[in-house]
Amino acid sequence: MTMQGMDTPLTRLLGIRHPVIQAGMIWVSGARLAAAVSEAGGLGTLGAGSMRPDVFLDQVRKLRARTDKPWAVNLPVFYRHVPEIVPLALREGCRIFITSAGNPATWTPVLKDAGATVLHVVATARQAAKCEALGVDAVVAEGFEAGGHNGPDELTTMVLVPQVVRAVSLPVVAAGGIVDGRTMAAALALGAAGVQVGTRFACTVESSAHEAYKQAIVEAGEIDTVLALKSVMPVRLLKNAFWEQVRAAEARGASPEELRDLLGTGRPRQAIHLGALPDGEIEVGQAVGAIRDVPAAADVLAGMVDEARIVLQGLARL
């Protein structure tokens, strides 16, 4: 376990030891994973986007019982239960919200009025500037390497992060493709004040994803993901039988409505929660090829921070 903290504007804003946010992920980031990361000095996040309000309440209470360190709740703005979850989260003492997949104007004023810290996920520098004008406290700049839902414009983390850093004076968190100390150090070199890590934490002992999903990540190679369904709702997933169906439908000119019907509902749950890999939407990031094991979340965090420090020291000697 790493002992030394890393001081950045993000660690100061959030009151955490290491500038690493465990990303909110549907069907993956429940109380167990979030508590493990928060206890290890990062920011654990409950992925509320797959939780009904009663499940959320149960998870938030379990999380609070396991840690007294800072933690966050991720709210995908389009998720239909968000209006019920926000008051519950505030009542249960959530102080940090990471909103995503929607307009930052929808929830920022409400959350700021309640005294919370708000981070919003952006895919362009223009969206980041809008967040700053609305009073958001920090932005997560998510490149199209990232697992799950994605911006349609395919800006990579490498290209996006420095432009967001130039566009705003807020702390910028880099997301998409960060899996180890080298990629974390690269994000800091681009001007980020910290990183948000999804796929690497989805493939840990404490992740609530199905074992078959974790095994698929371990076995996946560098060219096995794709940004699919761009005309409907762009999402990065592992190529499988479902994706072949999408590809065939697109090749014969299927309309967005037909694609939406093909997608239906519940495909991420099928893959990530139930382990039905051929028919599900296996949301993972492009960096799956770099993941070869299923360690404890605390070991991922400690290894990442220690390696980043070594890499940065090595570069300083050049």
Ligand SMILES: Cc1cc2nc3c(=O)[nH]c(=O)nc-3n(C[C@H](O)[C@H](O)[C@H](O)COP(=O)(O)O)c2cc1C
């Ligand atoms: C399985 C999975 C589920 C995700 N679910 C959400 C979600 O509910 N809300 C959200 O804002 N982002 C979601 N994401 C994106 C992550 O929060 C994060 O930004 C992304 O995974 C970072 O890229 P990486 O996977 O390369 O680390 C998800 C990602 C994955 C892999």
